[in-house]
Amino acid sequence: MEQCDHCLGACPPRDTVAEEIDGVRKVFCCTGCRGVYLLIHTEGLDDFYSRRHWDEAGIERSLFTAKIDPRPFEEKVRDAGEMKETDLYIEGIRCASCVWLNEKVLSRTPGIEQVRVNYATHRARIRWNPAETGIVRILERIQAVGYTPRPYSETDQVRRRKSEIRDTLVKLGTAGFLSSQLMIYSIALYAGYFQGMDRATRVILELIAMVLTVPVLFYAGSDFIRNTVSSLRHFRFTMDSLITIGAGSAFFYSVYAMAVGAEVYFDTAAMIITLILLGRYIELTAKGKASETISRLLELNPREARLVVRSGQDRDEGQYERKNVPLEAVKKGDRVEVIPGERVPLDGTVLSGRSEVDESLITGESKPVMKEEGSPVIGGSINLHGTLIFEVTRTGEETLLSGIIRAVEEAQSARPAIQTSADRVVGIFVPAILLLALATLIYYLAAGAPAAKALMTGISVLVIACPCSLGLATPLAVLVFTGMASQRGILVRRGDVVENTAGITDVIFDKTGTLTQGRPFLKTLHILDASLTRDDVLAVAGALERLSEHSIGHAILQAGAWAQAGQELAVTDFCAVPGRGIRGMVGQRQVSIGNRAMMADDHIPLPADLEGTLEGFESDGETVVFIGWEGRLRAVMAVSDIIRDEAADITAELQAMGLGISLVSGDNRRTSEAIAAKAGIGTIMYEASPQAKKERIRELQEKGRRILMAGDGINDAPALTQSDAGVAMGRGTDIAIESADVVLLRNDLRLVPYLIGLSRRTYAVIRQNIFWAFIYNLLAIPLAVAGLLHPIVAAGAMAASSLFVVGNSLRIRNHKAGGD
Structure with a gap:
């Protein structure tokens, strides 16, 4: 029976579809596979067929023809600025080339801006321009290449994770119980080898040992075997390959030894599986605890x-x-x-x-x-x-809770740069160990050692090697870090936050809403035009400020007079000038509200006799806001924002951690100095535009400094993006939060030193984990090659190595506050 050129499945004679493509005869098991093959070929993605590593079982034809209801998917679509974004679960992904194919096909679809498919979770994050394409087209493209898209649900992921832990526990229990029974018979056999035992008794004990080992190896160790067979078919080697080859060699050698009357090692095969399963179970449980933040949020x-x-x-x-x-x-x-x-x-x-x-x-x-x-x-x-x-304002994926879960998931799945070198090592580690084990076996046999001694030494080399500890070194620590941070109200939005924040040398604070409480109020209104009343000025100012996001504008609105008269004033040509103010037509008047620079831009002069009044406002730490129209200054508003009670203590704590502290503000010198003095900050940058804040950070970075910027306003967005770690206060505007690496959901400045201290501890643990993983393998493998370790001891050592990384990562949970 011929094999389908797309899915590798068998082609029933009645259903076979044959076609000549580019001069080559191709056969397909159904028209669906033919259509997919032609699509892949037309798109120039034929590399898929050389990259894939599928099982020969083929794929179900229904994947090509099933009708998908788009409504559940539409509910999961969320706004991403001017774009749309969603997460999908792609069913049918079986190897890395499946990921490659989906990403290529989708990225070549007009309107799709970004595609990321995670091989481990089968989760695809897709961002597109709604003016060019839509969710239905995306689903059609995925289905067209033979995969089934489903709405992504973290609840399903949690359920799968719990199921994996439960299955592993059942297999561990089975292996542990049978291995303990097996050890009783193995001890009797060992005693018989030394003290003598009749052959009939020995054969019975060896048969019992073999019977007890079979379910341990082929049931409890079935996942290892299945993964090994799949990888070896495509000439790839994994950690499971080492375990399967090691335990399998011990088992089949023991079967041979039974036939020739030599010593058997069934206990070695069983204990390798049992000890590795124990390590895996503890590892899975630790991962579950580390990622329980998402489970808790889902509940x-x-x-x-x-x-x-x-x-x-x-x-x-x-x-x-x-x-x-x-x-x-x-x-x-x-x-x-x-x-x-x-x-x-x-x-x-x-x-x-x-x-x-x-x-x-x-x-x-x-x-x-x-x-x-x-x-x-x-x-x-x-x-x-x-x-x-x-009244409901956000539903589904748009809610704050969904956004938090999404950000935590993304941060937990990201890989910091420090893991890159470890990943390179893991990529060549397993083949190198297999070659080393084979070389060890050949060497001992050539040196005249007994076959059993040579085999056991080779098995020890296979089993003691531990790339798992390298693979766990970073992800588990990051899981614990994000969980700890979210419990404190710190939302980590980027995967490299740990590494970047741990290396911070300087912290730069914005003034309004960061060092201050972010609840400004209008303290004084100084009217210069005698024809205007307080209500007149506030009505005009409020009509314009209601279109602004700035917290100072909210303070003016809170004055209240605009609520009656201001709502009746029509506003057109509104314009916000970052770092300066706002302007627009209010009724028939071109009104400008802002700082000195704004007045200068709009040719509104400040009276010379006003300087003394302004100096008094600014020396008290108040922000001066000017309002004018028709070329004249009409009034001056003094807006006050109380400095946070904890500001001075936070500054002192950060300085004790060895960090430089600075204040940047768009406010004038006197106001900035007054706030900085209360907070205990000596370095100040005042009258800073958004671009000037960004340039200041860049200048420091060029000198080798690493900057954490904390802010909350729209003026801070460029600086937050430029900084090595951008921290936005949770009450900040949406654009500031989108620009930040970290969002403080609780409006508490004390979270900044906590974040830095937690990052330092986490990064130190990651480095310890990687160091331990390398040192362990450098020391353990030579001992195994020298024949100094029995395979059972090697299996225990390998499991212990992974457990060290797990335990060390969980130590992060002991972090309390402040620096390390």
């Missing part, structure tokens, strides 16, 4: 929400009825009720009610947060006392 999502829907035309609250619906059925704009003790199901804004909410499991904020009309609520938080009715 915060309730499955239902209580919708408040209008039962009639009367809009009175009493005419609304409540009904429970699945969370997936809730849409933006819906009203939801949460009673005391319930979890808030989705993100929203409170419409009515007043209550305290526990956000500790999401943001790390230990104290309950008061919520009332207009307050934002976070899905997953717990309502404590009163009843709240809120």
Whole structure:
């Protein structure tokens, strides 16, 4: 029977599709495989067939023809700036070339900007331009090359992880029980070899030992064997290859030894499998504990929400009825009720009610947060006392909780640069060990050693080698790091944060919203135009400021006068000038609001007799905001923002960690100096535009300094991007958070030294792990080659090496606060 040129499956005579392509006859088991082959060939991706390493079982034809409902996928689509993004689970990925094919086919689809497929998890992250393509086209492209896309669910991943731990435990229990029984008979056999034993008794004991070993090797060790067979078929070698060859050699040699009356080593085969399984189980459990952050976050999502829907035309609250619906059925704009003790199901804004909410499991904020009309609520938080009715603003993948889970997943799967050298070693390690074991066997045989001695020495070399410890050195430490950080309300968004933050030499703080509390208020309004009242000035200012994201604008809005008159003033041609202010047409007036530079740009002169007043405001640490129109300055506003209580202590703690501390601000010199003096900061950069902040960081980096920038405003986005580690305060604007490597979900500056200390400890552990892995192999392998280690001892040593890395990584959980 012919073999399909695409899926490698058998071609039934009745269904075989044959076609000549580029002068070569090709056969396919179905029209689906023919279509996929032609697509791959047309796209110029024929390299797929030389790269793939499939089993010969073929693939199911239904993969090409099954109709996929796009609705579950559409619910998982989220905004990524002007782009759209989603995560998919691609079923059918069986080797690295499957990943390559999916990435190539999708990346060549017009409109798709970025594709990343993870071989280990089969998870694809795809970003596209919605004006050029859509989710349906993406699903069609994946299905067209023979794979089945499914909505990605972290819940399913957690379920698979738990299933793997359970299966490993069952196999470990089986291997442990049978190996313990086997050791009883092995001890009797060893005693018989030394003290004498009749052949019939010895044969019975050897048969019992073999029977006990078979399920250990072929059931408990089935995963090792399956992976080895698959890899050897394609001339690839893995850690499982070493284990299978070592244990298998001991078993089959023992079967041969039974026939010729030599010493058997069934206990060696069984104990290799048992000890390796023990190490794997502990490793999986440790990974589960390290990644339990995601599991804990997933549990915060309730499955239902209580919708408040209008039962009639009367809009009175009493005419609304409540009904429970699945969370997936809730849409933006819906009203939801949460009673005391319930979890808030989705993100929203409170419409009515007043209550305290526990956000500790999401943001790390230990104290309950008061919520009332207009307050934002976070899905997953717990309502404590009163009843709240809120309007849903974000659903599905757009919620803060989903974003946190996504960021934690991405950070945990990333590989810091320090792992690169270890990965290179692992790539050549297993083939090198196989060659070394073979050379050792040949050497001992050539030297006249007994065959059993030569074989056991070769097996010891195979078993004692441990690339697993190298592979675990970084990922497990990063898992623990991200879990620890998220528990404190630190959201790590990039995988290289550990390495970058551990090497920080300088910390640069923005002023507003970072060193200060970020809750500015209008302290003084100094009116220069006698024809204007306070309400007149605030109405004009508020009409313009309501379009601004800046916290100073919010302070002006809080003054309140704009609420009546300001809303009636039409605003056109609004423009925000980073680092300077805002301008726009308010009614018939071209209004400018901002700092001195803004007034100079718009040709609005400052009266000379105003300098004394300005100096008084600025010396008190207040930010001066000018407002003018028609070429005249109309008023001066002094906005005050209280410095954080912990600012001076944080500065002292960071300096004690050996870090340089600086303040950069778009404010004037006197205001910046006043805030810096209260915080104990000596180095100041004032009147800094966003570009100037970025250039300052670049200058320091060129001198060999490594910079952590902490900020929260839109003016900080370029500096956050330029810095080695950008930290955004959780109440910052969306653009600042998108530019940051780390987001502090809890508005607490004390998290900055905690982050640096945790990063230093984690990086030190990673280096210790890699150092240990190299040293272990450098010392252990020569001992095995010298014939000084029995295979059972070698297996125990190999498992212990991995467990050392696991235990050392879990030590990160003992980190408390501050530096190391």
